Amino acid sequence: MEHRDVVVVGGGPAGAAAALAARRTGASVLVLDRADFPRDKVCGDGIAPEALDVLAGLGVDPGALTAGYAPAPRLSLRSPGGATVERATHRPSSVVPREVFDARLLAAARDAGAEFRRHAVRTVTPGPDGVVVDGVLTAGVLVGADGAESVVRRVLGLARNPDDRMAVALRGYAPELPRQAGTQVLVTTEQRWPAYAWSFPLGDGRANVGYGELVSGGATRAGLIEGLHRLLPGVEPEGLRAHRLPLSTGRPRQPDGRVLLAGDAASLINPMTGEGIFYAVLSGALAGSAAAAGAGAGAVHRRALRRRLGGHHRSASAASWISRWPVVMDAAFRAAAADQRVFDDVVALGLADGRLTARTLVAAARHLR
Ligand SMILES: Cc1cc2nc3c(=O)[nH]c(=O)nc-3n(C[C@H](O)[C@H](O)[C@H](O)COP(=O)(O)OP(=O)(O)OC[C@H]3O[C@@H](n4cnc5c(N)ncnc54)[C@H](O)[C@@H]3O)c2cc1C
Helix, strand or coil: CEEEEEEEECCCHHHHHHHHHHHHCCCCEEEEECCCCCCCCCCCCEECHHHHHHHHHCCCCHHHHHCCCCCEEEEEEECCCCCEEEEEEEEEEEECCHHHHHHHHHHHHHHCCCEEEECCCCCEEECCCCEEECCCEEEEEEEECCCCCCHHHHHCCCCCCCHHHEEEEEEEEEECCCCCCCEEEEEECCCCCCEEEEEEECCCCEEEEEEEEEHHHCCCHHHHHHHHHHHCCCCCCEEEEEEEEEEHHHCCCCCCCCEEECHHHHCCECCCCCCCHHHHHHHHHHHHHHHHHHHHHHHHHHHHHHHHHHHHHHHHHHHHHHCCCHHHHHHHHHHHHHCHHHHHHHHHHHHCCCCCCHHHHHHHHHCCC
């Protein structure tokens, strides 16, 4: 049977980062994806600068990943009760269609020596000496980076997120909003809270627009379209498609052994913002490095995830719990409008590995009405 040191299921951001990291340890790496690249992925296309930092650390030139798409240096937020704040972010975000971004990133992994094959994985059988994939291939370690509906996660016997820790969002493309250039716009509402719409400018006059809410609210396609129109009136997007977002508040424990989970398969999406690419590339990078531990890889990966993201996850869960009361979000947004440092703390908590800082809590308490 064909053998590779590391087989990665899924060639999205988590899988490509895992492949890059595993190649740096000298492992033979095969990436399997059911799709050929370029392929679309339903997403807001917003890429936090910290995601590019992780990829730079794996030897990928961030400029090559984002070339042709103007950065978005500003962020505008509207709270459920209507408090608004618009400021420059600490560092600009990028907005690159995933069809472009993911193909570029996977190409970088292939340039680094990872092989790619189109193959839809159906069965994964872990054994003491390796993992058998669909009865045709063995892997020293297998990384499940196969997204929100992960087959690999199911094989590990891990349930999917409960509905109150799973969001669903719909996105399409539309002309930019008036005077939006360079500004990522997020609009929240008390109706069906927690829910929000976004418009992220691609820099060519178009924007990625969308709307999402929790699955537990009984979301339907018609309801999501209605939410989008309510929060972004007058916007008529093309190509609307929906996809699920497994939030980090419902993440499973990484088991011991030779099968690792990364990205959406590991439920790492930020529960406040729906941001998942930073967590996908970070967890992918950690999985690719942990693979060198063979049968001990699961335990190594679990510890690395906890070390790198444990504090952030505790903060994000606490913030998500507190924000069940929209008045708290209103207060936090007013505090962010009054103080750039609070704004920066809130952005780091929502888009990267930031914490719920004492500064943010005190400032939000002061702005409670
Ligand atoms: C509407 C929406 C908006 C979002 N907006 C943002 C945003 O603006 N910024 C942000 O950071 N995050 C956003 N996210 C989250 C982000 O899209 C995900 O967190 C991110 O794509 C996770 O990357 P991944 O590599 O784990 O999974 P994916 O990108 O889903 O990649 C998984 C890959 O696995 C492949 N695959 C699946 N099953 C199999 C199989 N059985 N065999 C072989 N291959 C398989 C798929 O074809 C796919 O290529 C959004 C999500 C949604 C739904």
